Amino acid sequence: MSCENVQELISSLVDQGTSGGERQNALAHIESCRECSAQYESMAKMRASLREMARPAMPARLRADLRAIADRDRIRRIARVSFGTRIHNWVSVFQIHCQNMMRPVALPVAGGIISAILLFGMWIPDLTATPRSFSGDVSAPIFTDPSLSRSNPVRYGGDVVVKLIIDERGKVADYEVIQGQDSEELRNFILFSTWTPATSFGKPTWGKALWSHGEAIQVKG
Amino acid sequence: MATSILDLSSDRTTEASVESDDLRLVEALREGAERAYEELLTRFQQPVFALAFRLLNDQSEAGDVVQEVFLKVFRNIGSFRAQSTLKTWIYRITVNEAHNARRWFFRHRRREVELDTDPEETRNWKESIPDRSRSPYEEAADREQHQMIEAALERINPIFREAVVLRDITDLSYEEIAEVLGVSLGTVKSRILRGREALRDELAGSIKARPALKLVPKTAE
Numbered sequence: 285m286s287c288e289n290v291q292e293l294i295s296s297l298v299d300q301g302t303s304g305g306e307r308q309n310a311l312a313h314i315e316s317c318r319e320c321s322a323q324y325e326s327m328a329k330m331r332a333s334l335r336e337m338a339r340p341a342m343p344a345r346l347r348a349d350l351r352a353i354a355d356r357d358r359i360r361r362i363a364r365v366s367f368g369t370r371i372h373n374w375v376s377v378f379q380i381h382c383q384n385m386m387r388p389v390a391l392p393v394a395g396g397i398i399s400a401i402l403l404f405g406m407w408i409p410d411l412t413a414t415p416r417s418f419s420g421d422v423s424a425p426i427f428t429d430p431s432l433s434r435s436n437p438v439r440y441g442g443d444v445v446v447k448l449i450i451d452e453r454g455k456v457a458d459y460e461v462i463q464g465q466d467s468e469e470l471r472n473f474i475l476f477s478t479w480t481p482a483t484s485f486g487k488p489t490w491g492k493a494l495w496s497h498g499e500a501i502q503v504k505g
Numbered sequence: 506m507a508t509s510i511l512d513l514s515s516d517r518t519t520e521a522s523v524e525s526d527d528l529r530l531v532e533a534l535r536e537g538a539e540r541a542y543e544e545l546l547t548r549f550q551q552p553v554f555a556l557a558f559r560l561l562n563d564q565s566e567a568g569d570v571v572q573e574v575f576l577k578v579f580r581n582i583g584s585f586r587a588q589s590t591l592k593t594w595i596y597r598i599t600v601n602e603a604h605n606a607r608r609w610f611f612r613h614r615r616r617e618v619e620l621d622t623d624p625e626e627t628r629n630w631k632e633s634i635p636d637r638s639r640s641p642y643e644e645a646a647d648r649e650q651h652q653m654i655e656a657a658l659e660r661i662n663p664i665f666r667e668a669v670v671l672r673d674i675t676d677l678s679y680e681e682i683a684e685v686l687g688v689s690l691g692t693v694k695s696r697i698l699r700g701r702e703a704l705r706d707e708l709a710g711s712i713k714a715r716p717a718l719k720l721v722p723k724t725a726e
């Protein structure tokens with residue numbers, strides 16, 4: 285093997301990338317040739333030094349930023365997944381109502397008439413009684429909007445308008461700054477704020493809220 | 506690269522388990538699982554930072570690139586197909602982002618940097634794990650050597666630098682580098698060889714330029 289051949293191989297020898305006879309021959313040459321052995325040494329040393337430089341200290345600030353990026357992405361993803369379940373919920377609520385409406389019809393025809401009479405017989409006094417027995421109390425609305433809970437651990441006083449999506453547990457699933465500056469402080473506030481979730485037929489569900497200056501200014505389902 | 510049959514088969518089983526690990530992680534990310542985000546950051550934030558830092562030799566520039574990389578990774582995790590490993594996919598994004606940053610960097614800042622290169626500034630990295638068994642003498646020598654290598658890396662052709670950094674800093678195999686860069690195995694081999702030769706020549710030059718290589722630490726720790 286010539287010096288030139290060996291020197292072409294040195295880089296991959298250093299990487300343990302050459303095998304078999306070729307490796308043996310090259311190493312034998314290096315043993316006996318001062319020039320090539322110096323080349324080999326210096327390349328191995330350089331590789332070792334480079335490997336020592338493989339873990340530069342990462343700024344703490346960058347770690348925090350990455351975590352925030354991950355959080356935001358996760359929230360966005362969950363909101364998107366949940367949008368599907370929300371539609372699914374609406375569909376099932378609708379189905380339940382259809383079923384309820386259909387139920388009397390589904391009864392056997394013979395019993396149907398009797399049960400209808402019985403039902404009407406029970407309903408008529410009940411309907412007239414309703415305003416009296418529930419006086420002063422409005423029956424639960426079909427939809428309610430999310431609202432900010434009073435007890436929030438973090439305060440925020442910045443001048444912003446934010447659109448939020450609140451999940452059925454009252455947590456912020458996603459947000460968008462419509463006016464003003466997105467900031468660490470704002471993000472903190474949003475992440476730790478607690479909300480009373482929107483309701484649909486009395487059950488908590490996802491909802492949108494528009495928020496500004498420490499209170500929800502306008503909400504839409 | 507010649508590998509024995511035994512080696513190949515063992516490679517394949519580890520590859521298969523890496524693939525299923527990747528898929529599990531990707532699936533969990535798509536579902537928005539908090540631990541999946543954590544795992545991804547734990548596995549990749551340090552090596553991605555090291556890669557970006559060594560490609561750009563600028564800490565804040567590298568930080569921007571790392572953020573951009575993880576934004577892209579999270580946003581596009583839905584389109585990740587197991588044709589490549591998660592590792593090579595993420596490093597490919599990193600190399601591309603570093604390219605973009607570098608183009609910008611060169612256009613806007615190159616001249617200023619060259620006009621007032623401060624030797625103290627090129628020292629802004631610190632190895633995160635100091636080796637306690639080494640004397641301050643040796644550490645100073647190491648530090649000096651690392652600085653020289655850093656400067657040499659900066660001066661060699663970026664195409665070669667990329668290959669060397671992926672091999673020695675990121676510790677990828679030739680095959681993985683080929684995948685990350687989208688080039689043939691032969692090209693990877695020759696770029697690494699040329700890169701190392703260029704580095705060695707640069708280092709030889711800088712040693713000649715500074716015959717009195719100081720081994721005495723300039724400042725006490």
Ligand SMILES: [Zn+2]
Pocket residue numbers: 286287288290313317318319320321
């Ligand atoms: Zn020789």
